[in-house]
Amino acid sequence: MNPTDRFQRVLGTPELILFGLAYMVPLTVFTTYGVVTDATGGHLPGAYVLTLAAMLFTAYSYGRMVVAHPYAGSAYTYTQKTFGSHVGFLAGWSLLLDYVFLPMLNYLVIGIFLEAAWPAVPAWVWIVVSIVVVTTLNVLGIKMVSRMNLVLVGAQAAFIVVFVASAFAHLADSGTPSLTAPFFGDGASLSSLAGGAAILCLSFLGFDAISTLSEEANDARRSIPRAIMLVTLYGGLLFIALAWVGHLVFPDLTQFTSVDAAATDVMRRAGGAFLVSFFTAAYVAGCFASAMASQASVARILFAMGRDGVLPRAVFGRLNTRFRTPATGVVIVGAVSLTALVITLELAAAMISFGALVAFSIVNLAVIKHYLVDDGDRSTGSLLRHGLVPLVGFVLCAWLWTSLTATTFTVGLTWLAVGLVYLLVLTRGLTRRPPALDLTEDDVEPDLVSQA
Numbered sequence: 001m002n003p004t005d006r007f008q009r010v011l012g013t014p015e016l017i018l019f020g021l022a023y024m025v026p027l028t029v030f031t032t033y034g035v036v037t038d039a040t041g042g043h044l045p046g047a048y049v050l051t052l053a054a055m056l057f058t059a060y061s062y063g064r065m066v067v068a069h070p071y072a073g074s075a076y077t078y079t080q081k082t083f084g085s086h087v088g089f090l091a092g093w094s095l096l097l098d099y100v101f102l103p104m105l106n107y108l109v110i111g112i113f114l115e116a117a118w119p120a121v122p123a124w125v126w127i128v129v130s131i132v133v134v135t136t137l138n139v140l141g142i143k144m145v146s147r148m149n150l151v152l153v154g155a156q157a158a159f160i161v162v163f164v165a166s167a168f169a170h171l172a173d174s175g176t177p178s179l180t181a182p183f184f185g186d187g188a189s190l191s192s193l194a195g196g197a198a199i200l201c202l203s204f205l206g207f208d209a210i211s212t213l214s215e216e217a218n219d220a221r222r223s224i225p226r227a228i229m230l231v232t233l234y235g236g237l238l239f240i241a242l243a244w245v246g247h248l249v250f251p252d253l254t255q256f257t258s259v260d261a262a263a264t265d266v267m268r269r270a271g272g273a274f275l276v277s278f279f280t281a282a283y284v285a286g287c288f289a290s291a292m293a294s295q296a297s298v299a300r301i302l303f304a305m306g307r308d309g310v311l312p313r314a315v316f317g318r319l320n321t322r323f324r325t326p327a328t329g330v331v332i333v334g335a336v337s338l339t340a341l342v343i344t345l346e347l348a349a350a351m352i353s354f355g356a357l358v359a360f361s362i363v364n365l366a367v368i369k370h371y372l373v374d375d376g377d378r379s380t381g382s383l384l385r386h387g388l389v390p391l392v393g394f395v396l397c398a399w400l401w402t403s404l405t406a407t408t409f410t411v412g413l414t415w416l417a418v419g420l421v422y423l424l425v426l427t428r429g430l431t432r433r434p435p436a437l438d439l440t441e442d443d444v445e446p447d448l449v450s451q452a
Helices: 013-024 026-030 033-039 044-068 074-083 085-117 123-140 142-174 190-204 209-216 220-249 262-308 327-341 345-374 380-401 406-426
Strands: none
Touching: 013 026, 013 142, 013 209, 013 220, 013 262, 026 142, 026 190, 026 220, 026 262, 033 044, 033 190, 033 220, 033 262, 044 074, 044 190, 044 209, 044 220, 044 345, 044 380, 074 085, 074 209, 074 262, 074 345, 085 123, 085 262, 085 327, 085 345, 085 406, 123 142, 123 262, 123 327, 142 220, 142 262, 190 220, 190 345, 190 380, 209 220, 209 262, 220 262, 262 327, 345 380, 345 406
């Protein structure tokens, strides 16, 4: 491999964890707060417990595949190496759904919130400005993104501290309701919790994105799996805690101004107009951080597919010689994100849900095939770590599949059909294998390079 097509290894475990948390957006619990609270009959924290359990198994599977294949590309690379290039292509195509549409979703939310705060400036202006700034930062390098993430995640952390303090001050004056009711109180059912959990999978997009940085991480086989598990655990516990505090402050679902405005109602009751304004600022900062992280991730997925020749190599498979970033992919994703000017939140969320569960499901299966079948390691320990754990992860993901909406399936299957047509053209009716780059350790693990 040409040295100019190698990433710089500048990320340690703390930076990887920060990247994952920025991608997930700690305040994302309030994005679907009212929707899932309503769907679960007031048991959002319980639904988050179920989602976290499912995601921990899948996060472990991602970590095991990073050990086997420490390359950029995430589920696309793992599937290609394990199940072959045809299946790998379709997995990568599905993965593009959640990676491409997540930055778009963030830009859309940024426009909505900032237009509400400053009605004189239309949403499209905020969207375009955000896309230009985020795209520029991603072209300049992952270190620049990491530094910005530290500031933006810090802003969300400051808000969380103020929110929790305000909430408990309010509870001290008004009295504390049942501490366990938000988890399994009256009206809780497994089916309603599962329906909420299927929606909440969106909250955990971020642990898998860490795997796209395998070629920019120091000691990827150790740092990436560790960061994936820690981000999943930290993020899940934070989501549960914030949802629980919110339900204690505002336990009566019938008093929400509207399902979509539920988070604002909670903030107003806990801390008045000040907390509502602080929430808006912190939430927009979180969306900005997530947009940076998600755009960086999808550009690396496109780079991996371009490097393999599945997508045009001259366009996607080269790094910028100055910044050592997949600049062309970053710019293209920024251009596609302009669709945020016309797309709806419902459609974007539907496409993200489908792509995420495809990736999660197939990575769990890849662990089983790689370690138990291809490597032939069927010791007791391996059967537990590489058989039982990913199997449970796959079953839980399959269960969440049953709770997806008809719109999600329609959009997702249509996207897959388009990918299949492209694959048939690329392989001349499956008579040829899609191009694949045979990576070796020397290709992706050059001497460590520092970045000024």
